[in-house]
Amino acid sequence: MADTVADVQQHEAHGHVDHHHEQSWVSKYVFSVDHKIIALQYLFTGMFMGIIGGYMAYVFRMQLAFPGISVPGFGQVSPGEYNALITNHGSIMIFWVAMPVLIAAFGNFLIPLMIGADDMVFPRINRLSFQVFFVSSVVLLLSLFVEGGGFGGAWTSYPPLSASGDYNQTELGATLWLLAVALEFVAFLLGGINFITTLMNSRAPGMRAYDIPLVCWMIVIASILFMLSVGPLLAGAVMLLFDQVLNTGFYDPARGGDPILWQHLFWFFGHPEVYVVLLPAIGITVEVMATFARKKIFGYKMVLYTAVATGVLSFFVWAHHQFVAGIDPRMANVFTITTLLISVPIAEMLFVMIATLYGGSITLTTPMLWALSFMAEFLIGGVTGIFLGASGADIYFHDTYFVLAHFHYTFFPIAIIGTFCAFTYWFPKMFGRMMNDTLGKIHFWGTIIPFNFIFIPLFVLGMGGQHRRIYNFQHFPDIAGPEYFQLRQIATIALLVMLAFQLVFFYNVIVSWMKGEKAGKNPWKANTLEWTTESPPPHGNWPVDELPTVYRGPYEYGHPDREEDYWPQNLPG
Amino acid sequence: MSENIHHDDHGHDDHHVNYTKIYLTLLVLFVISVLGPELGIRWVTLITAFGIAIVKARLVVNNFMHLAWEKRIVKWVLATSLILMFLMVAGVAPDVMNHEGNNWENVAAKAEVERGLAYMAGYGGEEEEEGEAEVVVAAGFNAEVSFGQICATCHGAGGAGDGVAGAALDPPPASFTDPAFWETRDRERIKTVIRDGAAAVGGSALMAPWGALYTEEQLDQVTDYVMSFNPGNE
Amino acid sequence: MAHARPIATTRSATGIPTPRLAVWWILASEVVIFGGLLGAYLMHRLGHPEWAEAASHTQTWIGALNTFVLLTSSFTAVLAHQAAEKGNGKQAAKFLGFTIIGALLFLVIKSYEWTTEILAGYTITANNFWSFYYTAAGLHALHVIAGAIIMGFVAVDAFRGRELHRVEIIGIYWHFVDVVWIFLFPLLYIAK
Numbered sequence: 001m002a003d004t005v006a007d008v009q010q011h012e013a014h015g016h017v018d019h020h021h022e023q024s025w026v027s028k029y030v031f032s033v034d035h036k037i038i039a040l041q042y043l044f045t046g047m048f049m050g051i052i053g054g055y056m057a058y059v060f061r062m063q064l065a066f067p068g069i070s071v072p073g074f075g076q077v078s079p080g081e082y083n084a085l086i087t088n089h090g091s092i093m094i095f096w097v098a099m100p101v102l103i104a105a106f107g108n109f110l111i112p113l114m115i116g117a118d119d120m121v122f123p124r125i126n127r128l129s130f131q132v133f134f135v136s137s138v139v140l141l142l143s144l145f146v147e148g149g150g151f152g153g154a155w156t157s158y159p160p161l162s163a164s165g166d167y168n169q170t171e172l173g174a175t176l177w178l179l180a181v182a183l184e185f186v187a188f189l190l191g192g193i194n195f196i197t198t199l200m201n202s203r204a205p206g207m208r209a210y211d212i213p214l215v216c217w218m219i220v221i222a223s224i225l226f227m228l229s230v231g232p233l234l235a236g237a238v239m240l241l242f243d244q245v246l247n248t249g250f251y252d253p254a255r256g257g258d259p260i261l262w263q264h265l266f267w268f269f270g271h272p273e274v275y276v277v278l279l280p281a282i283g284i285t286v287e288v289m290a291t292f293a294r295k296k297i298f299g300y301k302m303v304l305y306t307a308v309a310t311g312v313l314s315f316f317v318w319a320h321h322q323f324v325a326g327i328d329p330r331m332a333n334v335f336t337i338t339t340l341l342i343s344v345p346i347a348e349m350l351f352v353m354i355a356t357l358y359g360g361s362i363t364l365t366t367p368m369l370w371a372l373s374f375m376a377e378f379l380i381g382g383v384t385g386i387f388l389g390a391s392g393a394d395i396y397f398h399d400t401y402f403v404l405a406h407f408h409y410t411f412f413p414i415a416i417i418g419t420f421c422a423f424t425y426w427f428p429k430m431f432g433r434m435m436n437d438t439l440g441k442i443h444f445w446g447t448i449i450p451f452n453f454i455f456i457p458l459f460v461l462g463m464g465g466q467h468r469r470i471y472n473f474q475h476f477p478d479i480a481g482p483e484y485f486q487l488r489q490i491a492t493i494a495l496l497v498m499l500a501f502q503l504v505f506f507y508n509v510i511v512s513w514m515k516g517e518k519a520g521k522n523p524w525k526a527n528t529l530e531w532t533t534e535s536p537p538p539h540g541n542w543p544v545d546e547l548p549t550v551y552r553g554p555y556e557y558g559h560p561d562r563e564e565d566y567w568p569q570n571l572p573g
Numbered sequence: 574m575s576e577n578i579h580h581d582d583h584g585h586d587d588h589h590v591n592y593t594k595i596y597l598t599l600l601v602l603f604v605i606s607v608l609g610p611e612l613g614i615r616w617v618t619l620i621t622a623f624g625i626a627i628v629k630a631r632l633v634v635n636n637f638m639h640l641a642w643e644k645r646i647v648k649w650v651l652a653t654s655l656i657l658m659f660l661m662v663a664g665v666a667p668d669v670m671n672h673e674g675n676n677w678e679n680v681a682a683k684a685e686v687e688r689g690l691a692y693m694a695g696y697g698g699e700e701e702e703e704g705e706a707e708v709v710v711a712a713g714f715n716a717e718v719s720f721g722q723i724c725a726t727c728h729g730a731g732g733a734g735d736g737v738a739g740a741a742l743d744p745p746p747a748s749f750t751d752p753a754f755w756e757t758r759d760r761e762r763i764k765t766v767i768r769d770g771a772a773a774v775g776g777s778a779l780m781a782p783w784g785a786l787y788t789e790e791q792l793d794q795v796t797d798y799v800m801s802f803n804p805g806n807e
Numbered sequence: 808m809a810h811a812r813p814i815a816t817t818r819s820a821t822g823i824p825t826p827r828l829a830v831w832w833i834l835a836s837e838v839v840i841f842g843g844l845l846g847a848y849l850m851h852r853l854g855h856p857e858w859a860e861a862a863s864h865t866q867t868w869i870g871a872l873n874t875f876v877l878l879t880s881s882f883t884a885v886l887a888h889q890a891a892e893k894g895n896g897k898q899a900a901k902f903l904g905f906t907i908i909g910a911l912l913f914l915v916i917k918s919y920e921w922t923t924e925i926l927a928g929y930t931i932t933a934n935n936f937w938s939f940y941y942t943a944a945g946l947h948a949l950h951v952i953a954g955a956i957i958m959g960f961v962a963v964d965a966f967r968g969r970e971l972h973r974v975e976i977i978g979i980y981w982h983f984v985d986v987v988w989i990f991l992f993p994l995l996y997i998a999k
Contacts, residue, residue, distance in 0.1 A: 068743060078779055079738070112815060119813035121825045166786060193832050201825045202815035227836040228654055232661060232843025238942060239847070246931055248938040253681040256689070256855055256935045261847055264665040268843075315657055319664060328667040475737050540813075547814065592889065596882040603878060607871045610997045622993035630986045637885045637982045644823050647831045654835040658842030662850065669847075670854040682854075689857025 033123035034539050038130050039109035040430070043423075045130075046101035049137060053092040054499055060085045065485075065492035067472040079471045080169065083152025086469060088144060090155030091177070095184050096137055098277040098415035103226075104133070104188070106280065106422050107195050107219040109430065113530035114213045116204025116548040116570070118540045120194050129190035136183035143176035151177035154469065156266055159251035159259045163243040175244050182237050185230050192223035204529065204570075207550040210300065211569065213528045214554075217304055218283030222276045225311050229272035236265035263325055267318035274410065275314040279307055281418030282349055285371045288425050289353055291526045292368040293360025294565050296555040299352050306345035306352075313342045323391045324398045332391040339389035346382055350375060361558075361565075366440030370421035373448050374413045381409030384459070399469070402462025405455045412451060420447075420505075427509075428523045432535040433516030439508040446501030453494035457487035525566050528554045532570050595636045602629050716794035723783060724799075732802035744777050749802035764796040830976050834983050837950075841987055844946065845994060848939040852998075861936035862998070864929060869920045870996035873913055874988060880909025881985040884978045891965060891974035899974050900966035903958055906981065910955035917948055940995055947991055950984050 029037060055073075062069065063077040070076045077085070108126065112119055120126045144150035151173040153162040162178075165171025199220045203212065239250040240262065249255030251262050282303075290297050297303065319327055319335040353375055362368065384406040387393045397403060420443075427435045465479055473479070473488075522531040529550070533542050542548065548570035556567040602625050609621025635641040640648065721730055727739035727746040734748030747754055765773055768787075771780035787795060816825060823831075852858055887902030921941075931941045954977070961977045964970045 076743070080781070117813070117815035117818070119815050121813070121816050122829065123813060169781065169785070171785070189836055193829050193836075196832055197825050197829045198815065200821050201823070201828060202818045203820045207820075227832065228657055228839055231654075231836055231839025231841075232658075232846070234840050235844035235847070235946075238844075238946065239938075242931070242938065242942060248932055248942075249935050250938055254685065256682065256685040256851070258669050258682070258851070260668050261665065261850075264661075264668065265843060265847070268661050268665075315660065316664075326668075328671060331664065331667050475740060544814075592882065592885050596878070599878050599882075600875075603871075603874055606993065606997070607867070607874075618998065622997040626989050626993050629989050633881060633982050633986050633989070637881055637985075638979045643831075644821060646821065647823065647828075650831060650835050651838065654838040655842070658839060658846060661843070662846040665846070666850050669850045686855055686857060689855065689860070692857065692860070 031127065033119070033127050035108045035112050035120045035123065035126060036430075036537060038126050039105045039107075041130050042100045042108060042133070043105035045134060045137060046097050046105060049092050049096040049100075052141070053089050053097055054502070056085045056089040056092070057495060058499060060089070061492040061495050063471070064473070065489040067474055077471075080149050080152060082471045083154075083469070084144065084150030084170070084173070087152050087154050087177075088140070088150055091140070091181065093411065093415060094155065094273070094277070095181060096140065098411065099184075099188060100133060101419050102277055102280040102284075102415065102422075103195075103219055103222055104129070104191050106215070106284065106426070107191070107223070109426065110213075110530065111195055111198055111216050111219065112202070113429075113533070113537060113541060114216050114528050114554075115199060115202060115207060116529045116542075116550060117198065117202040118542065118547065121198045121202055122194050125190050126194050129187045129194065132183055132190065133187035136180045136187060139176055139183060140180035143173045143180060146172040146176060148173055156263075156270070157240070158266075159240060159243065159262050160253075163240060163251050163259075164247075165244070171244070175241065178237055178241055178244070182234065182241075185234055185237075188223075188226060189230065192227050195220050195223045196227075203550075204547065205549045207569075210304075211550055211553050213287060214297065214300065214303055215280065215283030215287045218279040218307060221307050221311050222279040225272045225279075225314065226276045229269045229276075229315065232265045233269035236262055260322070260325060260327065263322050264319070267321045268315075270321065271318040272311075272314045275310055277414050278346075278410070279310070281374065281414040281421075282307070284418050284422040284425070285374045286353060286356070287528075288367045288371040288421055289356050290555045290557065291425075291524050292363045292365060292371075293357050294363075294557045295356055295360040296553075296557055297352065298355035298358075300553065300555065303349060303352050306348045310342060310345040310349075313338060313345065317342055317389075320389050320391070320394070323394045336389060336391045340386065343382060343386060343389075350379065350382075365424075366435065366437055366444060367421050367425035369441065369444050370417050370424065373444070374417045374421060377409060377417065377448075377451070378413040381406060381411075381413065384409060396465075397462065399467055400462035401458045401466050401468060404468050405458035405462060408455050408458075412455075416447070416451075420444075425524070426530075427512070428519030429530055429535050429537070431513050431516075432519055433512055434519050434523060435512045435516060436508050439504055439511075443501055443504040443508060446504060447498055450494040450498035450501070454491045454498065457491045461487055522568075525564075527556055527566050527568050529569055532568060590636050592636070595632055599629055599632055602632075714791050714794070716791070716798040719787075719791070719795055720798050723786070724795075732799070742777075742779050744779075746780070749799060750804055752804050755803045755805055760796060760800055763799055764792060767795060767799070768792055824972065826972065826976050827979070830979050834980070837983065837987075841943075841946070844939075844943055845990065848943060848994065851935060851939065852994075855935070858934070858936040861929075861934050862995070864924070864927070865940070865996050866920055866923070867996045869916060870992050873916050873920075874992050876909050876913045876916065877985045877988050880906045880913070881982050883909065884981045887965075888975045888978045891971040894971065896965045896968040896971055899971065900962045903962035903965065903974065903977075907955050907958055907962070910951050910958075913951055914948065917944070943991060944995065947984070947987055950987070954981050954984055 032038060032041075059071050059074045059077060060082055062071040062074075063082055068076070108120070111117075148165075148170040151157075151162070151168065151170050153168050153170075153174065157174075157178070161167050162174055165174065168174055199212065199216055239248070242248040243250050243252070243257075249257045251257045251259045253259060286297055286303060316338040317335060319331055320339045323332055323335075384402070388397055388403060388406055424435055424440055427433075461484055464481065464484060466473070466484060467479065470476065473484070519535045521533065521535060523535075524531070529548050530537070532548055549572075550569045551572055552567065552569055554569055556569075558565045559567050606621050606625040606629075609625075610618040612618075640651070720732075724732075725736055727734075727736040727742065728749065729735035729739070729746075732749035734746045734751075736746060739746035749755075762774060766776065766780060768782060768784035770778065770782035772778040773782070784792070819825060821828060883902045883905040887899045887906065890896075890898035890902060929937050931938050958977050958981070961970070961973045965974055
């Protein structure tokens with residue numbers, strides 16, 4: 001490859017047309033094909049949906065802690081509304097927050113910059129992907145306001161409840177919800193193909209497979225997982241749509257259909273989906289840890305291989321969601337074993353993080369705090385997963401608050417901590433200014449501490465046998481001991497505190513964006529290629545004749561032969 | 574891979590494939606795959622229908638799509654997606670194809686299979702069977718049962734407004750055993766509220782519309798059942 | 808707005824041109840979509856022996872005719888690719904035109920087939936076999952329609968001698984549509 005570098009650059013200079021022509025505001029920011037603008041569109045849409053999802057959590061937590069009160073900013077919650085709120089909270093947080101922000105926003109922003117390309121390989125498909133995603137968000141929000149109200153059959157949408165308006169009472173809401181999810185999948189298929197082909201083909205001259213920063217690998221592996229797992233669910237969604245609209249009987253046992261089939265199709269996608277969002281978050285965390293520990297990542301290849309192993313294994317664990325659904329007991333054994341197995345590669349990744357930190361010169365900046373808390377919180381989520389993965393224990397824990405607390409301890413570190421970690425780390429590159437570190441730390445502690453106060457009580461509630469998806473526990477005196485009300489109230493109050501602290505974050509973003517300290521090209525003294533260009537990078541990322549060439553891996557910190565403790569990938573010699 | 578030697582990067586490949594020959598082979602295979610199953614022998618059908626489909630697909634994929642000359646990574650990608658599909662089917666089949674467990678049986682699915690098999694065995698009997706089915710459906714509706722399943726959740730099985738789910742509602746669910754309730758209600762109003770919800774007559778939105786659940790006839794039956802709670806009727 | 812092509816599109820670290828690489832990935836994701844649907848169908852089919860009765864009402868000869876039409880359109884698509892490789896855009900456009908005609912013929916035959924079946928009472932709700940029948944064939948027909956439309960654009964460009972590499976890309980997609988039908992045909996029509 002090295003001998004053709006000059007050729008390639010010459011060839012590239014020829015093929016290039018000046019990027020710096022005048023554009024109107026609309027074509028620059030709304031219909032842009034620039035990967036960085038599309039990334040910001042995804043980021044802000046995702047954050048907006050995140051606010052809505054948080055608001056929903058606020059409303060139904062208030063109803064749970066203080067049943068029957070008129071919730072400030074919403075009013076009294078009816079049972080139907082409660083179901084719609086929890087359903088759409090789940091759907092939004094996974095499909096419209098975690099995926100667009102972690103994969104689409106940071107994937108779009110980072111992949112071309114980190115591999116030294118000037119854009120995605122299919123910029124217009126990229127724009128189409130966002131447009132489809134945007135339409136899907138609008139459809140989802142509309143579904144909340146149609147006749148009958150929003151869909152209330154949980155984000156897993158099990159038939160026969162979801163298959164017929166006679167059962168769920170939200171005929172239109174359920175159909176629109178399903179359409180929105182399907183559109184969202186299409187958007188991510190379009191985006192995923194872009195990420196994968198860009199990483200495979202458009203790397204800077206000299207960049208070998210093991211010179212690619214881990215976060216890019218992780219986002220691409222996640223996209224591959226998504227592409228290979230979502231197909232059966234898309235087919236299943238078409239069948240469910242026909243059940244709803246045309247009154248077919250795919251999932252109706254009385255007509256020879258099988259509701260369990262939907263569960264299988266859903267979880268065949270649904271479980272890999274967890275790793276689809278987990279891998280990018282791990283990638284972000286390792287990236288940040290290497291920079292702030294000033295150390296090479298311990299076992300780059302190990303992380304990469306374990307990510308692939310996790311990806312492969314993640315296809316064989318899906319039925320652990322169905323242990324109580326009446327599945328074949330022999331299969332339950334198989335899936336228990338695979339489920340427990342998958343904790344091995346994940347544990348390996350956490351050990352790699354610890355080994356990377358060991359002996360490093362650690363700076364506790366805001367992004368680093370987020371990265372460290374990711375490890376701690378995700379560990380709790382992972383360990384409680386072992387209980388649920390064992391089919392015997394799961395029969396007791398199934399559909400209790402224990403499950404709920406478990407997956408919030410995984411998804412919160414992934415979607416929220418991962419996002420804040422990446423956002424605070426790459427903020428200087430995105431907007432050209434530094435974020436206020438003090439405000440950042442206040443926001444960090446104000447989020448992490450209440451988070452634990454929300455979900456640790458829920459573990460206790462779950463072990464006490466309290467079931468999820470119950471509108472008002474007063475109706476079920478058998479399982480709702482009065483002592484549990486206090487725990488529910490603690491969780492709700494902690495949620496209020498956490499939500500209040502998010503205001504600090506938004507204040508920080510606005511103030512730092514307006515008058516933060518200028519960041520310069522490389523404020524963190526990091527090695528990867530995105531730090532070699534201006535902040536924010538211009539259209540085209542680098543001047544045409546200065547596209548970087550890569551000479552070494554991305555984590556060469558503290559090399560003994562060098563005076564500085566970092567060694568950017570693009571420096572010759 | 575030896576076939577990659579002939580390949581350069583820009584698609585100007587020189588494969589020496591005789592497309593016409595491949596096409597004619599495909600046509601011959603196609604004719605066999607249509608004629609083979611006509612014999613009606615099960616294993617001949619399986620081989621000619623599915624075996625030949627695989628051969629045909631291979632021919633198209635290798636020669637028309639040029640997968641044979643493609644880089645190894647593409648073959649890996651496609652193989653992975655195919656293998657995943659087989660594994661998915663293997664994981665799902667024990668549930669979806671089995672209608673029985675150790676301690677339970679899927680009565681509905683079994684009944685459906687038996688009904689279908691009976692239908693196959695005795696052709697011509699179909700009209701009577703369908704007729705019977707309709708009678709069953711019509712006879713299957715019972716206003717009391719329906720009240721017990723739907724209304725009683727809030728209004729209570731005895732109609733006294735004491736259902737479990739109603740305990741926290743504000744305003745509380747109506748009690749049909751209370752004479753005061755009936756002073757301002759007539760049959761038409763009860764029917765409207767069941768069909769369109771109480772909000773339709775200015776009442777609480779917590780009484781949801783249930784019209785989608787009932788036919789006009791069934792609605793009348795449920796209304797009559799609710800009317801029967803009226804203590805003044807005695 | 809005329810977009811300059813990013814330099815990223817001119818690179819090829821794997822040695823496979825990016826558009827071709829992308830279409831292979833698209834096909835991988837299509838394999839799992841059709842795989843999920845046909846897998847579900849197959850499991851139900853094997854679990855419900857009584858579906859054989861419903862299946863005996865499918866019209867094998869129409870399905871066979873459509874198989875022939877698609878095979879032939881695949882053949883003309885590969886001839887178009889051959890012409891495009893030689894740089895003969897007009898020839899490529901002509902063969903793509905034949906392929907589009909094949910696609911239209913396929914759809915016409917399909918509409919005739921569905922019309923007779925629906926008139927005979929075999930609607931999508933008649934039985935789960937028919938639900939799967941219409942869903943699987945319908946999803947496939949959507950791919951035929953999409954392919955024909957894209958092929959129209961490619962053919963117009965090819966006729967003017969532009970973007971000849973796209974002829975191969977749309978061809979690969981078209982052959983995949985053909986391969987799906989090669990499996991749908993025995994699954995829906997032949998196995999009785």
